[in-house]
Amino acid sequence: MATRPPGPRRFLTEEERNNKPEITKELIFRILSYLKPYRLQFIFVFIAIVASSIIGLWPSIITGRIVDEALTGQNLALLVRLLLLAFVTLVGSQFIITMESYINAWISHKIIYDMKNQMYRHLILMPQSFFLGEKQGDIITRMNSDIGGVSAIISGTLTSIVSHAIVVLTTLVAVFLMNWKLALVGVVVIPIIIIPSRQVGRTRWKLLSESQQKSDEMNQIINETLSISGSLLVKLFTKEEKEIEKFDQANQELTEIAMKEERSGRFFRVMMGLFAQIGPLLIYFAGGYMLIRQVDDALTVGVITSTVILINRLYRPIQMLLNVKVDFVRSVALFSRIFEYFDRPSDVKNPEDPQKPELKTTEVVFDEVRFSYRLGIDTVKEISFQVDDGSMVAIVGPSGSGKSTIINLIPRLYDVDEGAVRIGGVDVRDMDLTYLRNLVGFVSQDTYLFNGTIRENLLYAKEDATQEELEEACRIADLHEFIVNQPDGYNTLVGNRGLKLSGGEKQRVSIARVVLKDPKILVLDEATSSLDSISESSIQKSLELVMKHRTNIVIAHRLSTVLAADQIVVIDKGMLVEKGRHDELLAGGGIYKQLFDTQFEKVLEDASSYC
Structure with a gap:
């Protein structure tokens, strides 16, 4: 008798399905691996982000010259030249941003195309035991909602991390070069902004998991009761109201989770907005004090004005980076759900050395x-x-x-x-x-x-x-x-x-x-x-x-x-x-x-x- 080792277990337990993914270096590299075929395009996106960030500094710097040189000196010709220069830099920056946005969207759609093909190929080659143990609503969610959400991650979360990080870096360099004392005053509130983000991240992680589970339930109800065979069964057993009630319950629970997630981020956004307004007030006070007391001879009204504008330019990317940090948790959860399917082993596959024997008999x-x-x-x-x-x-x-x-x-x-x-x-x-x-x-x-x-x-x-x-x-x-x-x-x-x-x-x-x-x-x-x-x-x-x-x-x-x-x-x-x-x-x-x-x-x- 030919004996082989028993096949692997075919169904995941509820405990295995509920395990939360860990954010590891391997997971991050696995996510980034989908960018590898499009690395040249992403390098262009990166260069465009750097260029637009640097060019975007000039209108703020030019504003200082307008105050100190054109307005104070009552020089109309210089004012027009500076305004035209500011306009050109704004147009150039917006053109680069538009090109970067287009290329970035192209990359994200290509990645979705690749992942859907990979997922479909993987699933269609899975053994029948997979389809016996998996809800069809879950499969549809992975193929459509989850992979479709990758677009927002690539064109939103990932690009936001790179873009806002570069804006923060270039702005910090510019503001410290202008006047390091005012720069220190402006950045003093930044550490306070970070405090609420960790708790908000944990809350949104929990709510996201619940939201995905309820979404799967709704997809399953839709798939079962709105199919031809399912709708016929509902009618024959007069369960329309019962199914409507089930759907309403799942829909209500999903809506409540969405509202909880919205409330969890509301306090966070209020705090961010408050701290963003405190910084400029401190700069005006410190700059005014140093100007009136003549603490710094190089300090001018134009420098103070440019510093305030640049600091305002600095806070928003920091707020977005903190939001991105929260959204990054959601992104990892999304990828983890996709990878959980990719990692399902197929215990029925071609042998390493497949045979195509010339059969003399088909017994x-x-x-x-x-x-x-x-x-x-x-x-x-x-x-x-x-x-x-x-x-x-x-x-x-x-x-x-x-x-x-x-x-x-x-x-x-x-x-x-x-x-x-x-x-x-x-x-x-x-x-x-x-x-x-x-x-x-x-x-x-x-x-x-x-x-x-x-x-x-x-x-x-x-x-x-x-x-x-x-x-x-x-x-x-x-x-x-x-x-x-x-x-x-x-x-x-x-x-x-x-x-x-x-x-x-x-x-x-x-x-x-x-x-x-x-x-x-x-x-x-x-x-x-x-x-x-x-x-x-x-x-x-x-x-x-x-x-x-x-x-x-x-x-x-x-x-x-x-x-x-x-x-x-x-x-x-x-x-x-x-x-x-x-x-x-x-x-x-x-x-x-x-x-x-x-x-x-x-x-x-x-x-x-x-x-």
């Missing part, structure tokens, strides 16, 4: 297979049976016994925890995934069609199929006549999940799709269980044509299918309890006999046509 062997969706709770236990090349095996058993799980192990929708599934003597885990899944064709009772045309849904199996191939596949599936009688023929729209078609028509599309795929192994998962007897009989004939010259595994609920099987495998509580032909199992008086008495006997009269 399928289950060798002591054990599998569990959750750690410690086996769904399938020590299953062993063989499906000979070109034969048909019927799998029967009570609902929930593990029949669908068994067949899902063949194309590696899940990987076995112990034992092996082999095709033609080769372990499926050693095969190339694409090659393996091309070997297997599925027809299930829950036929899924994309919201497009019949042609588009058929071409999903074979993109380069000709019209003749489409028609031949549809004739085998007894679908061609139905299609040509439609006004749009093969371009007939099927609707969301194929709901414009009947159950039998959807099944025929599914069968035709498998015919186009032309697999060597055919798996039927109760493919006709939801149909009426007339539709089932018609589709059964189509299936018989498709099953010829293939290895077939059928989860059976119809006696006719069971009687036609070369071997019957009986599953109960995840274990193989019986196997053999119909007469042998019936004589054994075991579980199969019970199933026969409760499920099959009522259709015994239909068996003669299949014996």
